[in-house]
Amino acid sequence: MARLYDSWSFLDQRNYNPDGSMKPHKRQRLLNDGLALSEINQVENQKMLEVKKYDEREQLYMERYGIPYSEWKKQGQISQAELEERQRKAIRNGEEISTLPIAIDPDEYYDLIGNADYLDC
Structure with a gap:
């Protein structure tokens, strides 16, 4: 660094x-x-x-x-597309909501966690 x-x-x-x-x-x-x-x-x-x-x-x-x-x-x-890709990967990996690159509504986060296998990365 x-x-x-x-x-x-x-x-x-x-x-x-x-x-x-x-x-x-x-x-x-x-x-x-x-x-x-x-x-x-x-x-x-x-x-x-x-x-x-x-x-x-x-x-x-x-x-x-x-x-x-x-x-x-x-x-x-970083482009919005890159941030969204990192967001999907982070959710798929089960990272905490506070560590996600883009702010997200908690309800949406937990819905996505439940469907993490369907997120395309």
Whole structure:
């Protein structure tokens, strides 16, 4: 899977680690510029949260659609036909309603589960 770090600018890569933590030279420069340690920690925490959210989104797309978000974004949006095909496969495999790629009415879901053998994939 792709890393958010790979999409950062040269300066961000120079100043931050792949997990979003600040490199020591960047921290020292900010301290020398007069920023309080709490402000520096806030900037670092924000970057780390950005990385965490990106990784979570990558994982969620991988679990739901079988493709990381970064790849999906590169390819453009998944067509409706592809989503419907994944939906049929997921229902046929008995996946939970909350994990389906397309929102579905619970009554319809349980009707389809009962007829899963008839879903064409």
